Amino acid sequence: MKNTFLNFILVCSLILISAPFARGKYDYTGNTEEKRISVVVIDPGHGGKDFGASVGNAKEKDIVLDLALRLGNSIRAKYPEIKVIYTRTKDVFIPLYKRADIANKNKADLFISIHVNGTDKTSVQGTETFVLGQHRSKENLEVAKKENSVILLEDDYNTKYEGFDPNSPESYIMFELVQDEYLEQSVMFASAIQNQFRQYAKRIDRSVKQAGFLVLRQTAMPSVLVEVGFISHPNERRYMVSEKGKAALSASIFNAFADYKTKIENKSSFSVHTETGSLKSTSTTANSGLISSSETKTEESVKSSSLFFSVQIAASSKKMETTPSNFKGEKNIFRVDAKDISRYYSGKFQTLHGAENEKKRIQGKFPESFVVAFENNELISVKKALEKM
Numbered sequence: 001m002k003n004t005f006l007n008f009i010l011v012c013s014l015i016l017i018s019a020p021f022a023r024g025k026y027d028y029t030g031n032t033e034e035k036r037i038s039v040v041v042i043d044p045g046h047g048g049k050d051f052g053a054s055v056g057n058a059k060e061k062d063i064v065l066d067l068a069l070r071l072g073n074s075i076r077a078k079y080p081e082i083k084v085i086y087t088r089t090k091d092v093f094i095p096l097y098k099r100a101d102i103a104n105k106n107k108a109d110l111f112i113s114i115h116v117n118g119t120d121k122t123s124v125q126g127t128e129t130f131v132l133g134q135h136r137s138k139e140n141l142e143v144a145k146k147e148n149s150v151i152l153l154e155d156d157y158n159t160k161y162e163g164f165d166p167n168s169p170e171s172y173i174m175f176e177l178v179q180d181e182y183l184e185q186s187v188m189f190a191s192a193i194q195n196q197f198r199q200y201a202k203r204i205d206r207s208v209k210q211a212g213f214l215v216l217r218q219t220a221m222p223s224v225l226v227e228v229g230f231i232s233h234p235n236e237r238r239y240m241v242s243e244k245g246k247a248a249l250s251a252s253i254f255n256a257f258a259d260y261k262t263k264i265e266n267k268s269s270f271s272v273h274t275e276t277g278s279l280k281s282t283s284t285t286a287n288s289g290l291i292s293s294s295e296t297k298t299e300e301s302v303k304s305s306s307l308f309f310s311v312q313i314a315a316s317s318k319k320m321e322t323t324p325s326n327f328k329g330e331k332n333i334f335r336v337d338a339k340d341i342s343r344y345y346s347g348k349f350q351t352l353h354g355a356e357n358e359k360k361r362i363q364g365k366f367p368e369s370f371v372v373a374f375e376n377n378e379l380i381s382v383k384k385a386l387e388k389m
């Protein structure tokens with residue numbers, strides 16, 4: 001009974017991630033080796049009728065707008081070739097989906113959402129940066145709930161967000177299997193921000209975290225949500241509204257941006273050659289072996305070559321058995337475990353054509369699927385795989 005229920009939940013979450021308001025697709029056949037950051041979208045949270053967290057005259061919407069403008073000015077001054085776009089430059093209300101739309105339509109390379117935290121306990125303080133994913137603690141879920149609940153101020157939020165209830169924990173099940181191709185980059189940028197907050201601005205580092213933020217879910221590029229401090233903490237509140245505080249916080253995010261830009265642009269085919277993308281990381285599941293598969297037979301049998309194509313259908317912070325009942329009846333699913341994320345693939349193919357056909361077939365069930373390539377059980381770019389054939 002318990003297992004049946006678990007499967008039911010997992011199937012539900014798979015259906016949920018198939019919802020059309022999912023993240024955009026990215027094909028690894030694209031030229032990932034010439035990665036340059038040319039468009040950055042900066043998103044000061046809240047605005048207008050939505051004050052965000054506030055205590056007395058100190059309002060989140062004002063603090064984050066100030067920080068966003070400072071950050072954008074610094075980027076423009078140092079990197080005039082980069083296009084900086086703001087989701088708002090004034091005190092106006094912008095629906096959450098529009099913020100993501102702005103980033104997607106402008107094909108941003110990076111999305112930075114800036115927020116201020118708040119809680120009932122006046123002793124809680126520090127900075128934290130979120131990337132998209134399943135929350136690991138109730139505390140992180142609460143932050144996501146608070147930030148997502150701004151959609152309740154939007155007209156017609158029920159239709160726009162397909163019944164997503166920001167206050168219901170059940171709504172957050174869909175974040176368990178988020179297909180996030182940008183997780184590594186997002187984490188890299190988030191870590192750089194937290195390093196700067198700690199070292200440059202001397203703030204308390206509450207670390208990089210994951211939670212289900214709608215605004216991050218809807219953007220199709222590396223994206224982070226920065227919480228620069230707690231407005232509920234008297235000292236931190238004073239710091240955030242002070243000139244010194246604003247200068248140090250915005251400079252920290254700028255320094256982190258500069259670090260990230262250097263790393264991304266100097267690292268060839270970064271998106272597939274990360275440490276976490278390797279099959280060599282250890283698995284802690286009951287399944288023996290690093291790749292778990294319910295069935296090894298595929299439509300095209302793989303010969304002696306260590307090079308093959310596959311289709312990534314999902315990614316999750318949770319390790320799931322690759323049984324058909326967990327994957328809408330699919331029998332050729334195998335899983336690759338990395339440090340914080342497990343990825344699920346369908347089939348192994350000798351040709352790109354075979355994998356493309358599989359992608360077309362399986363997109364009916366998993367719309368965000370995309371083709372990947374492996375060599376010696378490590379992800380490589382599809383482009384590189386084709387060159388080697």
Ligand SMILES: [Zn+2]
Nearest residue numbers: 045052115116
């Ligand atoms: Zn906020």
